[in-house]
Amino acid sequence: MRQLEASIPDGPVARLAGAIAAGALLAAICLPARRLARRQEARDSFPFSHYPMFSAPRKDTVGLVHMLGRREDGSSTPLHHGYLGPGGLNQVRRQIRRRVREGDGQLLAERAATELARRDRPEDRDVRRVDVVRARYSYPAFLAGSRTPLRIRVAGSAPVPGREER
Amino acid sequence: MSLLPVAGAALPGLLRLATGAYVLQHAARRRRMHRRLHRSDAAAFAPVGPVRVLRRPLPPRAADALFDASLVSGALMTAGVAHRVVGPIHAALLTWVYAYRNSFSMVYHHENPFVLHTMVLGLAPAADALSVDALRRDGTLLPPRRSWMYGATPLLMNAVSGATYAISGAAKLAAAGPAWAGGEHMRSQVAADALRKEMLGERETRLGRALYPYPQVFAVLAAGSLVLELAAPLAVLDHRCARAIAVGAYGMHVGIRLVMGITFPYQLSGVMFLPMLLSPARR
Numbered sequence A: 001m002r003q004l005e006a007s008i009p010d011g012p013v014a015r016l017a018g019a020i021a022a023g024a025l026l027a028a029i030c031l032p033a034r035r036l037a038r039r040q041e042a043r044d045s046f047p048f049s050h051y052p053m054f055s056a057p058r059k060d061t062v063g064l065v066h067m068l069g070r071r072e073d074g075s076s077t078p079l080h081h082g083y084l085g086p087g088g089l090n091q092v093r094r095q096i097r098r099r100v101r102e103g104d105g106q107l108l109a110e111r112a113a114t115e116l117a118r119r120d121r122p123e124d125r126d127v128r129r130v131d132v133v134r135a136r137y138s139y140p141a142f143l144a145g146s147r148t149p150l151r152i153r154v155a156g157s158a159p160v161p162g163r164e165e166r
Numbered sequence B: 001m002s003l004l005p006v007a008g009a010a011l012p013g014l015l016r017l018a019t020g021a022y023v024l025q026h027a028a029r030r031r032r033m034h035r036r037l038h039r040s041d042a043a044a045f046a047p048v049g050p051v052r053v054l055r056r057p058l059p060p061r062a063a064d065a066l067f068d069a070s071l072v073s074g075a076l077m078t079a080g081v082a083h084r085v086v087g088p089i090h091a092a093l094l095t096w097v098y099a100y101r102n103s104f105s106m107v108y109h110h111e112n113p114f115v116l117h118t119m120v121l122g123l124a125p126a127a128d129a130l131s132v133d134a135l136r137r138d139g140t141l142l143p144p145r146r147s148w149m150y151g152a153t154p155l156l157m158n159a160v161s162g163a164t165y166a167i168s169g170a171a172k173l174a175a176a177g178p179a180w181a182g183g184e185h186m187r188s189q190v191a192a193d194a195l196r197k198e199m200l201g202e203r204e205t206r207l208g209r210a211l212y213p214y215p216q217v218f219a220v221l222a223a224g225s226l227v228l229e230l231a232a233p234l235a236v237l238d239h240r241c242a243r244a245i246a247v248g249a250y251g252m253h254v255g256i257r258l259v260m261g262i263t264f265p266y267q268l269s270g271v272m273f274l275p276m277l278l279s280p281a282r283r
Helices: A014-037 A088-100 A104-117 A139-142 B010-029 B031-038 B050-051 B060-079 B083-101 B109-123 B132-138 B148-182 B184-199 B207-210 B215-236 B239-260 B265-269 B271-277
Strands: A059-071 A076-078 A127-138 A150-159
Touching: A014 B265, A059 A088, A059 B184, A076 B148, A088 A104, A088 A127, A088 B184, A104 A127, A104 A150, A127 A139, A127 B148, A139 B184, B010 B031, B010 B050, B010 B083, B010 B109, B010 B265, B010 B271, B031 B060, B050 B083, B060 B109, B060 B132, B060 B271, B083 B109, B083 B265, B083 B271, B109 B148, B109 B271, B148 B184, B148 B215, B148 B239, B148 B271, B184 B207, B184 B215, B184 B239, B207 B239, B215 B239, B215 B265, B239 B265, B239 B271, B265 B271
Parallel strands: none
Antiparallel strands: A059 A076, A059 A127, A127 A150
């Protein structure tokens, strides 16, 4: 059987075009690495990123904005980030941190309470109120089993519609 | 020895089929999430990459239409229909759709490699075999075509993967210097991740918590992953290097999944490493 070439005809023009396209792609991938030299945290991009994951320096404590579902007996439980929006844990975590910083904590609590009532998930049926909190936790204490934050501030609080507190 | 190994048309054809099918199922399974994201709060919109041409999010129906168009172009590219036209269009659509998806306050790095691999496959002659184009042009799925272009396709995909890993390694060195290899960064990252998961309503991994008291384990894991990331560009040198890097990187992602509970789906599917595993030898 006769051997054929690629569907793109080979020749100097094809070779030059291929080299330019490959070079441009690799340059676009490598150029964001320039951001690593900056002292301040540089904003990441896509699809040409500087891949800062797992590189940020960490302390023994961490600040976190999250939700607590308050039950009638006074106990509380962390609520799933999905009540505050789509996109996955880390996307929602960053969004709510920004929104709370901008003063929208109460709005987020009301929205999450409405969503919680609408979804009516069995594991959250005893939740009467949603608090959006800014809390600071100690890693060593957390990994030793303590869920008690070092400090906590309620940024917004809303009753779950249809589950009025008595 | 030739710089660009000559290979048969089936090699990029297989990579097109595997990558295209992976991306198609990845996107289709997340269609609902994308549609919800298109309707989420405009305050969270922080455009990245090509999406920076926008000041505010697209109308949700327009974003939905672009997403659905990428599914259609993805199906056509996977089947190898009019590849010379469909390939670049699909690469551009996919880049836009995933840049848009990552424009809501967080960039998910597990999505970069399949977008970059699709760019390579979309522009390369990757549908000269195992495609509708091959059936139409040559009357067979496996025409007797050989070219340096077919060997260059996995080589460029490997260069892309190697560069992204090397930048990840460089980011760690830039943040903490060689001390990153000591493992303390990774250990505190595991703790941070476990805490975030639990307080944001997801399940944390037991293995991460169980290993936390043993800093020496994290030192081994951190040093190993840093060396692997910085060495990843060696995958373009030789097909044996490429295979070794593929096995090591796959193991690293399995480790990240087990210890941190973070899933890199494209990497863990193994499809990302096919160009390394199938790299032809230079003669």
